[in-house]
Amino acid sequence: MQPVHEWHTAPLPADEAKRLQLLRSLELLDTPQEDVFDRVTRVVAELLQVPIALISLVDEDRQWFKSRVGLDVCETARDVSFCTHALHSERLLLVEDAHADARFAGNPLVTGAPHVRFYAGVPLRSSKGFVLGTLCAIDTKPRTLSASTQAALCDLAATVEREIVQREAARETREIQEADRRKLRLSETRFHTIFEQTPTGKAIVDLDGRFIEVNPKLCEITGYSADELVTMTFQQITEKADLRADLQLVAELLDGTSKTYTLEKRYRRRDGELVWVELSVALIRDDCGQPLHFVSVAHDITSRKYSEQVLRDYRQELERRVLERTRELTSSRVALQTITDNLPVLIAHVDADLCYRFNNQVYREVFGVDPAALRGKRVRDTIGAATFERCLPYFRRVLAGERVTHEDIVYEGAPTRIWNATYIPEFQRDAVAGFYIMSQDITETKRRENQMRSEVMLDALTGLPNRRALAEQLALSVDAARDEAVPFALFFMDLDGFKTVNDQHGHDVGDALLKQVATRLKKTTRAGDLVCRLAGDEFVLLARGISSSSACSRIAQDICRAIGRPFELGRAEAHLGTSVGIAMCAGGSDTSAEAMLGDADRAMYEAKRKGRNGFRFASVPADAAPAINNYLDADRQSAVHP
Incomplete structure (x- = not known):
């Protein structure tokens, strides 16, 4: 009856999955022999006077020999490998007589070819500490190693490790470079999408003002094709009256006074028409801080400017009509009251002591008081102390003879409404005797503006x-x-x-x-x-x-x-x-x-x-x-x- 031979199979390392992943990524497995490794195994065989010297890489199911001296096969099964035990060694796995070691006595590599009796293996570690294989020396007879010979074997293993680490670093460098290239391509794709498809005009402009690149929306705004614009400068299509302010802001970007600027200006389109834009410009600099080019974004605000002009014209016309009627009807208080009571505007006449001399019926609707009862009363008592303090600087200006417009007033008597007031001085014998107040409810206009801002x-x-x-x-x-x-x-x-x-x-x-x-x-x-x-x-x-x-x-x-x-x-x-x-x-x-x-x-x-x-x-x-x-x-x- 033949004896039953047993041997111990080494357990898997705790980091086995990551270890295998790194080993495969290094592209060392199943590759031709290389002098940089073969020189080491030849030195080991000569130094230790052993018949077999190997650089072994332990894969999932096998150990494969990147370099070998004295062995014809290029790999063996992992479960009989001495090197898998070396994966768990800190410095050196030394087996002086395999027949006397319970882990290996029954191993087929001991009981059969190549009849291993002596094994010395130094683990080969990556930069992250993963053991990828060993540098090992094998003999067919038992033997011992002196401390100096062990140290020399470890030094040779360090040479192999250094080569592996260098390849690992090169691989990581390639991966980082490829990741950087992917990021750059993604960034370029995002930029192209944003540049080309967003509903605002965009351009890259050189330091002299010449268009380098433009998007379709800017062509739509200006009426020029892209091929035409890249032969032009922004100075050529900017309305002359607006150019000076634009160039001043460009100079502030170049000298570092500001990083970006925004202004409203006009372009003259290819067909000669003017178009209003809200222009935002930033200066791009290189790593040394030197200017490279400008990036500009243009919003077409022509319709908004038209609406603002219509509103201004309406207010001015309203003010003109009220003043005209006021002058005509000064002698007829009843007629004046009738007209102003039917206008949807707060109208009042205030003397130099800031007391009311006249109020229309809208004051009853807003403040809940009889307009006639306000005559002779202080403005402060009607609109509230806090509102009065905010209005006082404007009152002083109009009493100095200046026509003044006051935006965004909230009266304490109507806290949910927003008003716009115009203060017009009243001159008597070349002196300001008081002023007229025309205050218009702009709550709905403000609500629409805020809604538009929220949507943006x-x-x-x-x-x-x-x-x-x-x-x-x-x-x-x-x-x-x-x-x-x-x-x-x-x-x-x-x-x-x-x-x-x-x-x-x-x-x-x-x-x-x-x-x-x-x-x-x-x-x-x-x-x-x-x-x-x-x-x-x-x-x-x-x-x-x-x-x-x-x-x-x-x-x-x-x-x-x-x-x-x-x-x-x-x-x-x-x-x-x-x-x-x-x-x-x-x-x-x-x-x-x-x-x-x-x-x-x-x-x-x-x-x-x-x-x-x-x-x-x-x-x-x-x-x-x-x-x-x-x-x-x-x-x-x-x-x-x-």
Whole structure:
């Protein structure tokens, strides 16, 4: 009866999956022999006077020999490999006599060819500490190694490790470069989409004012084709009367006085007509701060300017008619009262002591008092002390002989209404004896203006505030942090896995998914926090009053958990995650909105690079625990599907 031979199979390393992933990515397996490795095995065979020397790489089911001396086969099964035991060694696995070692006595490589009796293997580690294989020496007879020989074998293994680490670094460099190229292509695609498809005129302009690139909307606004515009300068199509102010603002950009400017001006179209635009311009500089070119955005505001002119003409005509009638009917108080009582305007005559001499019936409707009872009464007692103090500077100007317009008045007697008042001086013998007040209700006009502003500030898909709203609120928060020591934190979020869902199910499902994400973010954050959608699957949270990294960590964890829960898409489910970058601004900090957003954006990409559905701080806060930037959500592996 033949004896039963047994041997011990080495357990899998704790980091086996990552170890195998790295080993395969290095592209060493199943490759031709290389002198850089063969030189080492030849030296080992000669130094230790052994018949076999190997550089062994341990794959999932085998050990494969990148370099071998004294062995014809290029690989053996992993379960009989001595090297798999060496994966668990700190420095050197030494087996002086395999027959006397219970782990290997029954091993087929011991009982049969190549009849291993002696084994010395040094683990080969990557830069991250993963053991990829060994440098080993094998003999067919038992033997011992001196301490100096062991040290020499470890030194040779370090030479092999250095070559592997260099290749690992080169691979990581290639991956980073490829990722950078992908980001650049994505950035260019986004820029092209925004530049070409947004409903505003856009242009890139050189430092002399010549158009470098224009979008279709700017061609529509100016009436010129793109080919025509790129042969022209903005000075050529700007109305001459508006050019001086524009050039002055350009000079301030170039000398660094300002970073951007906005003005309303006129373009003269190709057909000769004038078109009003609201122009926003920024100067792009290179890494050394030298000016490169301008980026300009033009909104066609011709219809708005026309409406404003009509309203001004109407007011001026109304004022002209009232004054004309007032002069004609000064001698007839009854006739004057009749006319003014039937105009939808507050009309009053005030003397130099700021007491009423005349009021029309609209005062009864607004203040609930008999107009006749107001004669001789002080203006302060009727409109209220607070309103009077706000109006007093205008009263002083009109009493000095200046015609004055006062915007956005709220009278205490009518707190829900907004008024626009014109104060016209009354001259008697070349001296101001008082003034006339004509105050028009502009509540509805203001409501429409505010509604239009709200629509401009909201994202059309999710209803969240958009990039413009974020820019405005972020600037206010930076000012409050600097001037009033009010801290805040900025969370930049990019969805993990959204592109896959969008590609598989279509843009309609992707849009519905973004709406659900917006709803969850609103429910997860505080009522006073500002949740914005920048574009695509990028969101930003502006949280005021946050001063500790632990509070930021809790908020980021809540966001990751909320987005990590499955989303319902009809009969299917979608699984997303979110990578969060956090930038904190302490009270009294001197920073900028652009710097804060850039820091949070870079921290988000770092979180995504480190494993997704987690968060990273732009810089580790002083009060943070050492592992604050290594956070991994406990539910992350089950909540996020690649």
